Amino acid sequence: MLTLYSYPRLFGVADNNGYGLKVYAFFKLAGVPFEHEHVFDASTAPRGQLPYIVDDGETVGDSETIIAHVIAKHLLTIDALLSPEQRRTNHLITRMLDDLYWVMSYSRWKDERFYPAFRDAFIAQHPQINAAGFEKAKAYNSQRYHFQGIGRYTPDQAYARGIADLQVLAEIVPAAGFVHGAAPTSCDAGIYGFVANIYYFPIPTPLKAFVDAHGNLVAHCERIHELVTGA
Structure with a gap:
């Protein structure tokens, strides 16, 4: 297994x-x-x-x-029918999501406007983690952000970077179906992994405001969510 x-x-x-x-x-x-x-x-x-x-x-x-x-x-066939061009698109989207990751993480751990809501929601659902443990993780992440570079941005600069990534996704994700047609592929799973972690979090970051304002991103996220959760 x-x-x-x-x-x-x-x-x-x-x-x-x-x-x-x-x-x-x-x-x-x-x-x-x-x-x-x-x-x-x-x-x-x-x-x-x-x-x-x-x-x-x-x-x-x-x-x-x-x-x-x-x-x-x-021997999975989920991506078997993708063309070379589609595989190149997948590669570029994957690398862009790597960039978006840092802004998403910044919004939770670094931005003091949103960190308390994230901390309190996490501890409420997972009480085995206490506030002291969360502050330790916050300090660790602050070091990561500094050395990666995003920690040296102002919040406006950081979110501008993330919103630029989301704008590209909004131009790629179709209003119906999936990125490469009627069936989902690994690309859709990757997009869902990041967009769902913005869309379903009731924390009003600029990233969430952007996703909420783009119906195709919301619909794509909800389609994948239904497929993977049955809800």
Whole structure:
């Protein structure tokens, strides 16, 4: 049995991190049987990062590496019909989502307007994490943001970067169906992983305001959410 290890759920989303939710959604869309274990401390994970999987005793980290591994090992056809051009588009979207990740994370941990709501909601749903533990994580993330660079931006500068990414997604995501046609592919799982972690969080960040104002992003997110949760 394949087991996915990823961060905890929040606000009805199966993982409050875009990368873990991407893998979760991919497994659901591709019909891969798996168990899901939620982890709070990533220190023992490969490279100290979540998500990772254990597949018949083999440990694989990094969301894209996980998806490639599972496609190859389990002979999945979810992306089999994609053209070279579509695969290039997927690659570019994946790298753009890597950029969006930092702005999303910044909005939760760095921006003092929104951090308290995120902290309180998380602790309310996962009381085994206390306020002191959350402040420790906040300090750790502040260091990450500084060395990555986003921590040296003003909030307006940071959100401008994230909204530019979302604007491109809004121009790519169709009003009906999925990015590459009538059936979802791994690209849709990736977009859902990040957009759902904005859309379903009732915290009024500029990122959420942008998503809420774009009906195609909302509809795409809700379509994938229904497919992966049955709700």
